[in-house]
Amino acid sequence: LFIFDCLKLTYGQVTRVLKTLFENRNVVKYFFDCRADIDALYHQYSIQVNNVCDVQLYENGYRLCSGIRAHFYKGLYKTLNEYKFNIGISEDE
Numbered sequence: 001l002f003i004f005d006c007l008k009l010t011y012g013q014v015t016r017v018l019k020t021l022f023e024n025r026n027v028v029k030y031f032f033d034c035r036a037d038i039d040a041l042y043h044q045y046s047i048q049v050n051n052v053c054d055v056q057l058y059e060n061g062y063r064l065c066s067g068i069r070a071h072f073y074k075g076l077y078k079t080l081n082e083y084k085f086n087i088g089i090s091e092d093e
Contacts, residue, residue, distance in 0.1 A: 014045050022049045032056050
């Protein structure tokens with residue numbers, strides 16, 4: 001599992017390292033609500049992200065298929081807590 005903060009990396013680091021990874025069709029990339037992230041990667045770095053799983057949509061689809069009423073999207077922290085993914089973050093981060 002890797003987490004990247006493009007605001008902390010230089011433009012060259014993002015394009016040199018992450019472009020190869022994000023455009024690789026053999027590597028699954030997990031995002032939470034990836035619309036803005038993928039748009040920014042494309043328009044700011046010319047990166048075409050491939051093979052993406054949007055965890056927010058997956059979780060919402062799971063609730064819908066399970067008969068759980070879903071009138072809203074949960075945030076990343078609540079989703080991780082509900083499914084017992086303990087990665088050491090708090091809701092304030």
